[in-house]
Amino acid sequence: MxxxxxxxxxxxxxxxxxxxxxxxxxxxxALPALPGPLEAEVWTSARLGALESAAPHAQARRAALGDLITCLRAAATPGARAFLAALAAIGPVEGRRAAGRAAGGLGEVAAVPWEKSLGRVVPGQAWLVQEGPLDGDRLICEFRYEDAGTRGLHAVAVRLGHGDVPSEVVIVGDVPALMAAARQAMQAELCVVQPYDPAAVGQRLRAALNDAEPGGRGGSSPHRETGTEPLPEACYPAVALARHRAGLLP
Structure with missing residues (x-):
């Protein structure tokens, strides 16, 4: 034989x-060694961004996400369980339920200590930073984890250009330093910083991020069929997490 x-x-x-x-x-x-949920969510968002940036269209992105969930469930390692839990918490809406079921099916696999904190954040102060008519608006919204006080405080910062097209999407871990730098720039008359209605931030961010064209490589030329500006390559690592946070705003 x-x-x-x-x-x-x-x-x-x-x-x-x-x-x-x-x-x-x-x-x-590497996920179980990360210190907390924010680091895990940023890590997960970067992998989702890699999948989305390579996808030629939304259908391919959904198929790749489903395959990834299948492979993680089959791997049945502590890291795979943590990845699935993060996908269930902050991943694309269409894959969250499947990722949650897959993670739940790994009950005998060791869970990371911060698993139940994934995605459980509440919005805080929102800010509008305007540096000039050609630079667009920078929207900053603070978030913190439930029952964690100021620990895990972070912000989503998105720069929107003409037509509210995203040109920069970042997750900021040191919010006090970010706002101190913004206020210094305002004192030097380099920008204007003002509180912004969280509902207005949520509406603009959801429209800008959820409608972004998948598979874009950046640049200013819109896609021929949809007329939608492609998302710049540098935005992809943070866009999944930014979409999740935008979905929590009013």
């Missing part, structure tokens, strides 16, 4: 990306 063949792995919708998913599973081994 011949030697038994090794299992090819779970069935996938996009089998050509099997090695990509395997790389993500290996990278997830």
């Amino acid at each position: 011949g030697a038994a063949r090794s299992s090819p792995g779970p069935g996938l919708m996009l089998p050509g990306l099997r090695e990509v998913y395997a790389a993500f599973v290996r990278e997830a081994d």
Whole structure:
């Protein structure tokens, strides 16, 4: 009798990306060592951004997300469980339920201590920073984790250009330093900083981020079929987490 063949792995919708998913599973081994939920969410958002930036359209992005969830469930490692929990908390809405079920199916796998804190944040102060008519608006919204006080305080900062097209999306961990720098710039008359209605921030961010064209490589040329400006490449690592936070605003 011949030697038994090794299992090819779970069935996938996009089998050509099997090695990509395997790389993500290996990278997830680093998740349990991260100090808290924010670091894990930023890590997860960066991987989601890599998938989205490579996807030619939304359907391919959804297929890749489903495949990734399947591979993580099959891996059944502590890192895979943490990745699934993060996807269930802050990932694309269409994949959260499946990721949550997959994470729940790994009950015998060790959970990270911050698993239940993932995605459980409340909005705080919102700010509008205007540096000039050609620089657009920079929207900053603070968030903190429930029952954590100021620990884990962070902000989403999004720069919107003409037509509210995103040109910069970042997650800021040191909010006091960010606002101190903004106030110094205002004192030097380099910008205007003012409180902003969280509901207005939420409306603008959701419209700008949720409607962003997947698969864009940046630049100023809109897609021919949709007329939508492609999301700049540098925005992708933070966009998944920014979308989650925008969804929590009024």
